[in-house]
Amino acid sequence: xxxxxxxxxxxxxxxxxLNRQDWASLAHFVHDEVRHNGRPFGLAGYRQMLEQDFxxxxxxxxxxxxxxxxxxxxxxxxxxxxxxxxxxxGLEVNGKRVSFAENxxxxxxxxxxxxxxxIIDKTxxxxxLQSS
Amino acid sequence: xxxxxxxxxxxxxxxxxLNRQDWASLAHFVHDEVRHNGRPFGLAGYRQMLEQDFxxxxxxxxxxxxxxxxxxxxxxxxxxxxxxxxxxxGLEVNGKRVSFAENxxxxxxxxxxxxxxxIIDKTxxxxxLQSS
Numbered sequence: 001x002x003x004x005x006x007x008x009x010x011x012x013x014x015x016x017x018l019n020r021q022d023w024a025s026l027a028h029f030v031h032d033e034v035r036h037n038g039r040p041f042g043l044a045g046y047r048q049m050l051e052q053d054f055x056x057x058x059x060x061x062x063x064x065x066x067x068x069x070x071x072x073x074x075x076x077x078x079x080x081x082x083x084x085x086x087x088x089x090g091l092e093v094n095g096k097r098v099s100f101a102e103n104x105x106x107x108x109x110x111x112x113x114x115x116x117x118x119i120i121d122k123t124x125x126x127x128x129l130q131s132s
Numbered sequence: 133x134x135x136x137x138x139x140x141x142x143x144x145x146x147x148x149x150l151n152r153q154d155w156a157s158l159a160h161f162v163h164d165e166v167r168h169n170g171r172p173f174g175l176a177g178y179r180q181m182l183e184q185d186f187x188x189x190x191x192x193x194x195x196x197x198x199x200x201x202x203x204x205x206x207x208x209x210x211x212x213x214x215x216x217x218x219x220x221x222g223l224e225v226n227g228k229r230v231s232f233a234e235n236x237x238x239x240x241x242x243x244x245x246x247x248x249x250x251i252i253d254k255t256x257x258x259x260x261l262q263s264s
Contacts, residue, residue: 033172066237068202075200075207076191077237077249089255103235103251105198117209119251
């Protein structure tokens with residue numbers, strides 16, 4: 001079993017990999033058969049999801065607000081402050097700047113992400129769009 | 133510092149307290165100055181929120197799907213399968229049965245919940261309402 005400090009370091013390196021958009025390194029952190037919210041994406045599908053996120057949100061950046069590590073699991077609250085170009089989560093954001101959080105759980109196998117359960121705070125974005 | 137196993141037991145007892153709607157015992161688990169998604173609810177406001185949840189969702193039940201414990205924090209994925217009577221999260225649920233998750237983080241102080249950061253999966257409810 002990987003120690004908590006080691007797994008937290010792996011996770012921070014994964015987030016840095018995303019922020020560099022270093023897709024060639026993604027396989028160091030993500031399992032070939034990764035599942036995301038129950039969907040069997042696999043590594044290729046997972047990479048496609050992330051590449052699409054960056055196309056739709058060019059200033060996307062992942063910031064760790066709170067990390068809870070209990071191997072083989074990590075839970076993280078990620079903070080975003082960014083500008084989706086068009087629709088996002090079914091909402092007409094269209095270039096407005098929005099701030100929101102994602103509460104996400106990961107299960108690791110051999111220090112690679114094998115399962116992800118993610119929820120993005122859609123309600124807080126709706127409130128920002130209504131008041132803008 | 134409370135050990136991880138002890139804090140997990142406290143959390144399970146808190147969830148059992150909610151499912152019993154045992155509001156007189158809530159103070160054993162929730163700090164007087166609790167904050168929920170940044171709002172300074174305090175114990176009385178926190179109890180009001182929960183009582184309102186049960187009024188609006190009479191068959192509400194909290195089920196722990198995944199718990200990650202790293203004192204003083206706990207992260208939990210809660211599963212719900214219930215029947216909100218009217219509007220829920222701004223959606224016209226109106227007595228339809230819906231299944232959804234909540235990814236929630238807690239910070240404890242002296243074995244009592246002091247801060248909560250919660251996100252409910254609104255998107256998955258929208259999909260269920262559209263397909264029903």
